[in-house]
Amino acid sequence: MTTPPRQADLTAPDSAECQPPTDDGCTLCGLPVPAQSYTDPGVDGVFCCQGCLEVHQALESTDGIGREDVRERAETDSSRLADVDLEAEGLEEAFLGIEGMHCSTCEAFLETKGETVAGVVGIEASYATETARIIYDPKSVDATELPDRLSGYGYRAHERGERTERSDEGQALVKFLIGGGLFGMMVMVWYGVFLYPTYFGYEPVADFGGYDGLYVAVNIWLMTTFVLFYTGYPILRGAYVSLRAGVPNMDLLVATAALGAYAYSTLAMGLGRTDLYFDVSVAIVLAVTAGTYYEGRIKRRATDLLTDLTEQQVDEARREGGETVPLEAVEPSDRLLVKPGERVPLDGTVVEGEASVDESLVTGESMPVGKEPGAFVRGGTVVTDAPVIVEVGEGAESTLDHLVSLLWSIQSARPGVQRLADKLATIFVPLVLALAAGVTLLLLATGSGLSAALLVGLTVIIVSCPCALGLATPLAIAAGVRDAAQRGIVVAAETLFEDAPDIEVVVLDKTGTLTTGTMSVVDVRTEGNTAVADGGDGDDTEAADLLARAARVEALSEHPIADAIVEATPDLETAAVEGFERDRRGVSGSVDGEHVVVGHPELLEGKGLSVPADLESQIETARAAGDVPVAVGWDGRTRGVIVVGDAPRSRWRETVDSLGDGREIIVLTGDEGAAADRFRAVDAVDEVFAGVPPEAKAETVRRLRTRGPVAMVGDGSNDAPALAAADVGIAMGSGTKLATDAADAVIVGDDLAAVDNALSIAAGTNRRIRQNLGWAFTYNAIAIPLALTGLLNPLFAALAMAASSVIVVANSVRSI
Numbered sequence: 001m002t003t004p005p006r007q008a009d010l011t012a013p014d015s016a017e018c019q020p021p022t023d024d025g026c027t028l029c030g031l032p033v034p035a036q037s038y039t040d041p042g043v044d045g046v047f048c049c050q051g052c053l054e055v056h057q058a059l060e061s062t063d064g065i066g067r068e069d070v071r072e073r074a075e076t077d078s079s080r081l082a083d084v085d086l087e088a089e090g091l092e093e094a095f096l097g098i099e100g101m102h103c104s105t106c107e108a109f110l111e112t113k114g115e116t117v118a119g120v121v122g123i124e125a126s127y128a129t130e131t132a133r134i135i136y137d138p139k140s141v142d143a144t145e146l147p148d149r150l151s152g153y154g155y156r157a158h159e160r161g162e163r164t165e166r167s168d169e170g171q172a173l174v175k176f177l178i179g180g181g182l183f184g185m186m187v188m189v190w191y192g193v194f195l196y197p198t199y200f201g202y203e204p205v206a207d208f209g210g211y212d213g214l215y216v217a218v219n220i221w222l223m224t225t226f227v228l229f230y231t232g233y234p235i236l237r238g239a240y241v242s243l244r245a246g247v248p249n250m251d252l253l254v255a256t257a258a259l260g261a262y263a264y265s266t267l268a269m270g271l272g273r274t275d276l277y278f279d280v281s282v283a284i285v286l287a288v289t290a291g292t293y294y295e296g297r298i299k300r301r302a303t304d305l306l307t308d309l310t311e312q313q314v315d316e317a318r319r320e321g322g323e324t325v326p327l328e329a330v331e332p333s334d335r336l337l338v339k340p341g342e343r344v345p346l347d348g349t350v351v352e353g354e355a356s357v358d359e360s361l362v363t364g365e366s367m368p369v370g371k372e373p374g375a376f377v378r379g380g381t382v383v384t385d386a387p388v389i390v391e392v393g394e395g396a397e398s399t400l401d402h403l404v405s406l407l408w409s410i411q412s413a414r415p416g417v418q419r420l421a422d423k424l425a426t427i428f429v430p431l432v433l434a435l436a437a438g439v440t441l442l443l444l445a446t447g448s449g450l451s452a453a454l455l456v457g458l459t460v461i462i463v464s465c466p467c468a469l470g471l472a473t474p475l476a477i478a479a480g481v482r483d484a485a486q487r488g489i490v491v492a493a494e495t496l497f498e499d500a501p502d503i504e505v506v507v508l509d510k511t512g513t514l515t516t517g518t519m520s521v522v523d524v525r526t527e528g529n530t531a532v533a534d535g536g537d538g539d540d541t542e543a544a545d546l547l548a549r550a551a552r553v554e555a556l557s558e559h560p561i562a563d564a565i566v567e568a569t570p571d572l573e574t575a576a577v578e579g580f581e582r583d584r585r586g587v588s589g590s591v592d593g594e595h596v597v598v599g600h601p602e603l604l605e606g607k608g609l610s611v612p613a614d615l616e617s618q619i620e621t622a623r624a625a626g627d628v629p630v631a632v633g634w635d636g637r638t639r640g641v642i643v644v645g646d647a648p649r650s651r652w653r654e655t656v657d658s659l660g661d662g663r664e665i666i667v668l669t670g671d672e673g674a675a676a677d678r679f680r681a682v683d684a685v686d687e688v689f690a691g692v693p694p695e696a697k698a699e700t701v702r703r704l705r706t707r708g709p710v711a712m713v714g715d716g717s718n719d720a721p722a723l724a725a726a727d728v729g730i731a732m733g734s735g736t737k738l739a740t741d742a743a744d745a746v747i748v749g750d751d752l753a754a755v756d757n758a759l760s761i762a763a764g765t766n767r768r769i770r771q772n773l774g775w776a777f778t779y780n781a782i783a784i785p786l787a788l789t790g791l792l793n794p795l796f797a798a799l800a801m802a803a804s805s806v807i808v809v810a811n812s813v814r815s816i
Contacts, residue, residue, distance in 0.1 A: 121135040227281070489746070493743075500766070507668050508713050527614065
């Protein structure tokens, strides 16, 4: 195996990073491979880094399942477009957001509808992420036409980057209050005054055989029509979509019951009868709509969708001469000026200047990486402390933009998990409809009247409990979302409740998840003394003086390590530092007449400052722990060491132990060496994959899915594709918007223990959904036979249906 040597200085570039990439792609992640590639005699392929090689070696033959088996398990039916060669076939792809999808039937319908559009070769839709990927022929259809071509039937397609006005909740409230609350209440009032008394033998207030009765009936019919076709439109649309897709769902059963009662009552009204069941239609529509509205209202996103990523993406670039141009105007080999604090617009090579680059957003590595002429830099990373000139590479691509595109591709190929109720509906709905039709035909064949036969058939449909079945899932999910919010967890995708209980593998990102993700002073060690921060016998005054001198010099630097040292000195003096100098390995300047040097130990030695043996030992100890030792010296020798690192989160060990109870724990990180090795010694951690680039994280998760359902926990944009590829993605709220958009749940605070809480709440909610459905079907097992024998009429069927719904509601509102 060929591997470049790693330098002890974690801020310095390694030799592989300084080489521009070759044209051959990495076998695992597809990234360009550096000139000094990573290979192994026992492994087929060429890799861009040691992390990709190790992941490929560890997971290529897991359980005897190869790459295609993994993709078949992960994407079952959605990988059909994966092998389309866009460039060879002259095709292009587009990603659209889709509003209005609410089940897997919607996916099938939209995919079928989309492929009827001229010029569209294929489409993958995901209701879980409200995303669709469209492969199209630009010669036949323009990309700007696609949103209009795919909109309709209650769905709205729009560009993923388009910021839409979120007025859905307000519209739903108006629709429910006007269509449901007002007209539904009026229907029930008219029933209470004119119809219900007749069911109990009282004389009718109005003569339903004359004009007065017809007037009352027509008014009830008009108000019911508004409730059914306006408030109940989403239900009717869902039923229509299920029929078009050939996949029965709960909407079909609910719509059949509501429309059946409405149609029968309309006919009875025309015949002057009083057995009108418009109230049944109203009750069904209002109950199911109320449950769905409550579910939608209680949900809250922790962050906005990908449209808010614009603050992290670059849309302009500055040429070497200072001219600012749109990013699309930049050509390969153009030279761009990137100043401290700015993001590198596009992938390229440093040709002038030296600087430390923060790659955490893109690669997940916590330590800044030193870049000098000849070093490869990724688009989306941040130059921290000095300006550099970057020559744009071939293709003029940005690694950050590539991550966004990769995330969209994964999200569109990720089918939404079908709700358990809809799975059962594929069997239950046809069965109920067949029973209702069968008993109606049987009664007609045995001489019963048309009215009596239709009533029994209608009763079977009504008593099949569409309200309880329709409420079973949304109310339980709403309660789960509520309970999660009370514990600082925001549920971003309801599929969490379907997938989380089956998780067998938990993958934890290191930087920003197991650790805080920010540089901080871990310890201060002075010459001749033990660590003051660890409770040793060092001199606190001596350590404080060392830290204060270093902070005064570092205050003039923009490096992240300098920021950590300054932040650790709250009472920092603002006195001027004379003769300030910046070096790639540190800084120096005169403080109170003493020339203070702060930085890499080799920098101090190069300036003639000796490093005592005891401090040499402390430096090696810090490096072995994965931290950065910053030497501080003056007057001819090194006086102490400030240890800076990415500190682990509080209670992380307890959380890992809890998550590992019955599950496999994997730590995945872009860091290498000691920063990753510290987690190998943790008993609850089964494996650590280090040095894994962002593109390979998603592939790693896919391969791990051969071991069982996977939960991925991360925080950075580099984790977003892996979060989307996992069965369950959980993002830390302190992370980037790209990560939180890709996740199924977001931890609002920084408490890692909330990850275990999220899985527990999801499991509890899943049990409640099953309890609700279990009750509804138990009820059906008793009520449907009674309806088939004619022992129940539609009114008592509606009352029984209401009682069943009350039980479901009571079970759902309990806290988990």
